[in-house]
Every structure is written in structure tokens, then in C-alpha cells.
Amino acid sequence: MRPSFFHHLHPPAIPAAQARWRHTLGAGGTAVFLMLLLGVTGILEMFYYVPNPEEAALSVQTLTYHVPFGGFIRNLHYWSAQLLLIVSAVHLLRVIFTAAYKYPRRFNYLLGLGLFVLAVMLDFTGYILRWDQGICWPLTTGTNLIKTIPLIGGFLFRLAVGGGDACQTALTRFYTWHIFALTLPVVVLGVWHAFRVRRDGGIATPPARLFLDRTRIPRDELVRREAAAMFIVGILLILLSVFFPAPIAPAMIDKPSLNAETRAPWFFLWVQQMLKWGDPFIFGVLIPLGILTLLALIPYIFPQPADSDIGRWFPKSNRLAQVVVTVIAIFVIILTLINT
Amino acid sequence: MTNLSRRDFLKLARDGFLWLSGALALGGLLRFLDYEPNPAPKTEFDLGPADQYPLGSRTLLTDPPAVLLHTESGFSALSLVCTHLGCTVEQNADGFICPCHGSRFDADGNVTHRPADKPLHSLRVEITPQNTLRLRLD
Numbered sequence: 499m500r501p502s503f504f505h506h507l508h509p510p511a512i513p514a515a516q517a518r519w520r521h522t523l524g525a526g527g528t529a530v531f532l533m534l535l536l537g538v539t540g541i542l543e544m545f546y547y548v549p550n551p552e553e554a555a556l557s558v559q560t561l562t563y564h565v566p567f568g569g570f571i572r573n574l575h576y577w578s579a580q581l582l583l584i585v586s587a588v589h590l591l592r593v594i595f596t597a598a599y600k601y602p603r604r605f606n607y608l609l610g611l612g613l614f615v616l617a618v619m620l621d622f623t624g625y626i627l628r629w630d631q632g633i634c635w636p637l638t639t640g641t642n643l644i645k646t647i648p649l650i651g652g653f654l655f656r657l658a659v660g661g662g663d664a665c666q667t668a669l670t671r672f673y674t675w676h677i678f679a680l681t682l683p684v685v686v687l688g689v690w691h692a693f694r695v696r697r698d699g700g701i702a703t704p705p706a707r708l709f710l711d712r713t714r715i716p717r718d719e720l721v722r723r724e725a726a727a728m729f730i731v732g733i734l735l736i737l738l739s740v741f742f743p744a745p746i747a748p749a750m751i752d753k754p755s756l757n758a759e760t761r762a763p764w765f766f767l768w769v770q771q772m773l774k775w776g777d778p779f780i781f782g783v784l785i786p787l788g789i790l791t792l793l794a795l796i797p798y799i800f801p802q803p804a805d806s807d808i809g810r811w812f813p814k815s816n817r818l819a820q821v822v823v824t825v826i827a828i829f830v831i832i833l834t835l836i837n838t
Numbered sequence: 839m840t841n842l843s844r845r846d847f848l849k850l851a852r853d854g855f856l857w858l859s860g861a862l863a864l865g866g867l868l869r870f871l872d873y874e875p876n877p878a879p880k881t882e883f884d885l886g887p888a889d890q891y892p893l894g895s896r897t898l899l900t901d902p903p904a905v906l907l908h909t910e911s912g913f914s915a916l917s918l919v920c921t922h923l924g925c926t927v928e929q930n931a932d933g934f935i936c937p938c939h940g941s942r943f944d945a946d947g948n949v950t951h952r953p954a955d956k957p958l959h960s961l962r963v964e965i966t967p968q969n970t971l972r973l974r975l976d
Contacts, residue, residue, distance in 0.1 A: 635938050639923040653872060661874030670875075760925065760937040774939045776953045778923055 501717070508717040509696065515711050516701040517720055521596070521809065524727045525589035526695075531728045532582040533688065535735070539575035540677075547627070549673040551666065554629035555749035562746060569743060576744030577735050579621050583765055586614045587827075594796065594823045597803035597816045598702035604797030606694040609687055611794055616684050618765060623676035625763050626668065632747035632759040634665040636766070639773070641668065646779040665750070703809035761837070768833035789826055796822070885963075885971035888913070898929065902975060904961055905929075913963040915973055916947045922954040934958070 515521065546565055548557040561568040590610065593599050599607040622640065626633050641664040645651045655661075658675070659668040695701065703709060747759065762770040772781035796819045807813030812820060842850075883902060891897055891913070897906040903918035903926040918927050918934065925938035933944040942951035947958030962974040 635925050638925060639938055642924045653868075656874060657868075657871050660876060661878075662876035663879045666879070667876040770939065773923065774953055777955075778953070781953075782923075 505717050505721055508720050509700075511714045511716050512700055512720060513703060513711070514713040514715045515703050515709075515809070517715055517723060519723075522701055523588060523592050524723075525585050525592055527724055527727055528585045528731055529582060529589060530688070530692070531731060532578045532585065533684070535578045536575060536582065537681075539571050539578065542571050543575060544677070549627075549669060551629065551669050554627065554669060558628055558630070558746065559749075562743075570739055573739035573742075573744050574735055575624075577738040577742075579624060580764075581731070581735070582617055583621060586617055590614060590793075591823065591827065593702075594816075594819055596702065596809055596811055597807050597813050597819075598809060599797045600702075600803050600805075600808055601797070603694075603698045603702060606691060606698060607797050608794060609691045609694065611790070613684060613687050613691060615790065616680055616687070620676060620680050620684065621765060622763065623672045623680065626672045627676060628746065629669055629750060630747040631750050632745060634750060635760045636762050637664050637668060639762075639770075640766070643773075643778055643782040647783055648779075701809070704806050705808070708806045764834070767837040768830045771833040771837035792822065792826070881975040883973040883975075885973055888965055888969050888971050891971070899973075902961075902973070903927075904973065906963065906971075906973075913965070913971060915961040915963050917959040917961050917975075919959070920954060921956040921958060927958070 543561060546557055546561040546568065548554055558572075562572055563569065565571075593607060593610070626637050641655060641659050644655045644658060647654060658671060660671045661667065761767065769782055769786060772785060775781055800819045800822075801816065803813055803816035803819075807815045880902075883899075885891075885899070885906065891906060891908045893908055893910070895906075895908050899906055899915075905916045905918065907914050907916070919925075920927050920936040920938065920941055922936065922939055922941050925936050927934040927936045927941070927943060933942065933950065934947070935942050936954065939953050940951065941949065941954035943954070943958050944950050947960065949955060949957055962976075964972045964974065966972055
């Protein structure tokens with residue numbers, strides 16, 4: 499068979515061990531598929547979305563209820579975004595639990611962590627673009643949180659929002675952040691991340707001298723597996739989009755009414771729960787940033803995994819990293835459940 | 839410095855200029871983004887004729903969110919913006935409760951339950967010569 503463009507995006511053949519589901523969980527590839535889908539559905543939404551405080555919520559209603567397949571497109575965009583966060587988190591856990599972040603891959607680990615942060619910011623800005631009664635309090639608390647940062651808080655707030663009362667003014671900036679200023683960095687970091695996977699010798703496996711399984715699979719087989727993953731994820735997204743529509747609320751009139759949504763979007767429920775404990779700067783800024791810093795430092799200051807352990811599930815030599823990441827995950831999940 | 843070769847000097851000058859222009863451009867970008875295009879939020883609100891609010895009344899305002907009190911000592915107002923992270927607090931039997939993070943305040947605005955650690959702001963109410971009320975946020 500003459501290889502197509504899509505085949506040429508892959509190496510001619512790769513070690514079979516690097517492409518096993520039980521090794522990769524297919525998480526990175528699924529994230530790429532979701533990002534492509536988010537790009538396509540996002541462009542389609544832009545044909546109808548009006549980034550203006552008076553009209554934004556109405557244009558979302560038009561898209562959802564009047565445009566043929568508009569609601570479906572919006573639901574696909576919504577569910578792809580939620581799934582992307584989950585798949586990215588699974589990808590991160592896989593990389594830690596298989597000790598895949600060791601040098602020379604530790605720089606790529608940082609690129610991946612950066613992509614994860616950008617994905618969270620894109621999810622939040624996208625959620626705000628609904629500009630209906632469901633978004634005012636999460637937007638107010640989220641942007642007031644920025645103001646609590648000493649010295650640069652006020653500047654960062656103006657950078658994010660453009661000043662004034664966020665519920666009146668943030669739309670223009672959040673639109674630009676969402677459509678371009680966060681998306682473009684995702685494209686750049688994403689391409690760099692994928693390039694570094696190949697440059698660093700593919701998906702992490704033990705070094706060749708320690709590795710007995712020398713079988714390789716051709717790229718035909720790799721493309722076939724990717725197509726299968728896309729098919730399964732695509733079916734799941736279609737089912738979710740048909741049966742569970744994306745949230746929508748009545749348009750915001752001046753200030754939200756008393757029954758407006760006061761709960762954070764699900765991926766920030768854990769932060770909202772911590773904010774109930776006290777000082778917003780400590781619980782809303784320092785602790786989340788501290789967790790992020792700890793994750794970033796794992797390949798640099800934690801005990802290094804042995805070469806023979808790279809690419810094996812739950813090896814002994816990076817136990818500490820596994821335990822730390824598990825504790826963080828359980829902490830976040832429990833806080834989310836308490837606040838549900 | 840005496841043994842800095844011509845080549846090294848030029849390299850240093852090139853790198854210096856590159857870093858300097860990068861820093862200047864970054865400074866310019868930050869100033870560009872720091873501008874506030876939106877008018878500052880309103881700080882003065884007209885509440886209409888003072889005799890609309892009889893002695894002993896307690897009126898909930900929505901814009902700005904506040905309670906207007908008329909007591910023996912005159913008019914006063916209590917802001918309903920939570921001092922924790924800025925949601926509007928809701929009135930209940932004992933005072934006020936914030937729906938976002940559960941801060942509680944008594945009827946005078948004092949904190950009775952964390953996470954807020956500052957009382958609700960009291961706002962200035964002025965009587966104009968035309969005998970109308972004006973509320974000031976500053």
C-alpha cells in the first residue's frame with residue numbers, strides 16, 4: 499500500500515511494546531483527537547457566537563435551539579473539553595506510574611504539564627463565554643482570587659479581565675484568551691510535545707540492552723489502532739452529546755438573580771471547597787500552585803527511577819513519586835466529592 | 839577586559855541588543871495589556887425620595903447589593919458584597935449567608951462564620967438638598 503499523508507506522520511515501524519493499550523492507555527493519542535475535534539466544533543460555534551455582553555447568551559441560545567445541529571455541535575465541544583481534562587489527567591498519571599518522565603524525557607514532561615494547565619484555563623474561559631446566569635459568581639470569585647496575589651495581583655487581574663466589574667466587562671478578554679491567546683500556545687506546545695516524543699526515542703520503554711521483546715509493528719497497524727481509538731471515543735462523545743446536553747442558563751440581566759449558580763465548574767470544585775476554609779490567597783492560589791510546582795519538580799528532585807524500570811507499571815525505584823501523585827489525586831477527588 | 843577579542847565583543851553586543859529589545863518589547867506588551875478600556879464601575883447611586891423609606895424600615899437594594907436602614911440616628915447602608923471573594927450575600931433569619939463559600943454575618947454585618955474575616959462594609963448615605971438619598975461606595 500502506498501503510504502498516505504497520515505501514515506507519514508508516523509515512523510515506518512515502532513516497537514510493539516510502545517503501542518500496547520495496557521502500556522499507554524491511549525491517553526495521549528485520545529487527547530490529540532479531542533483537541534482536533536475541539537478546534538473543528540469551536541470554529542463552527544464561532545459562526546454564530548456574538549462576543550458582546552448584551553448578545554452573547556442569546557447567541558448561545560440561538561446556536562443551541564435554532565441552528566440545525568447547533569446544539570449537537572455545542573454538546574460535542576462541551577463534552578470533548580470535559581473529556582480532555584480527564585484524559586490529560588490519566589495521561590499524567592500513566593507517565594508517573596510507569597516512570598516515563600526520566601531524563602531525556604523530563605523536558606517533555608514539563609511541556610505536557612504546561613499543556614494540562616492551558617487545557618484547564620481553556621475549559622474555564624470557554625465556560626465563561628456562555629455569559630449567562632450560571633457564570634457570574636464563578637467568574638467573580640475566580641478573578642477576585644487573582645487580585646489577592648500580593649504586588650502583581652491587580653496587574654494580573656487587569657491582564658485577564660480588562661478591569662472593572664468582571665461580570666460586566668470580562669467577555670472581550672475571555673473571548674480573545676479562549677479563541678486565540680490560549681489556543682495558539684496549545685498548538686505550539688502540542689506540536690512540540692509530539693515532536694519530542696519521537697526525538698526522545700518514542701514512548702518510554704526500558705533501554706534496548708535490557709529489553710527482550712524486539713517485535714515491531716508497522717505504521718499501518720499503528721494507524722489502525724489510532725482509528726479504532728478515535729472511533730470508540732467518537733461514539734462515546736456522540737452518545738454523551740445526544741443524551742446529556744451541555745449546561746445553559748437564562749441570560750444575565752444586570753446582576754444574577756438569587757437562584758443563580760454558585761458552584762464552581764466541576765474541575766474547580768476542589769478549589770471552591772478549600773476556599774471555604776479561609777484565606778483566599780493561601781487556599782485558592784498558593785496550594786494549587788504548590789501542587790503544580792511539586793508535579794513539575796518530580797523529574798528533577800525526586801529519587802530517579804532505575805533505567806530498567808522505565809516503562810514498567812508501578813516500579814519500586816520511583817515509589818515516592820507514585821505515592822505523592824496518588825495522594826494529590828485522592829486529595830482532589832475527595833474535596834470534589836465533599837463539594838458535590 | 840583587555841583580552842576581549844573583536845569577535846567576542848561583537849557577539850556580546852549582538853546578544854545584548856537582542857535581550858534589550860526583547861525586554862523593551864515585553865515591557866511594551868505588558869503596558870499594552872494593562873490598559874482598562876471599560877469605564878470604572880459606578881460609585882454613586884440615587885435612591886429616590888427619602889420619605890420612600892420610613893423610620894424603622896429596612897430595604898433590600900439590588901443595584902448596588904445593599905441593605906438600607908432608617909433608624910433614629912438617620913440613614914445608613916450595609917453592603918451585601920461578601921468581603922471574602924465578592925459574591926452577594928443572602929439574607930436569612932440570623933443575618934446574612936454567602937452562597938459561594940458559606941461565610942456568615944450577623945444583622946450588623948459582623949462575621950459569625952469563616953471564611954470571611956472582615957465585616958460587611960458600611961456605605962455612606964447622603965441626603966441631598968432635594969431630600970433624595972444618594973448612596974456612595976467609596
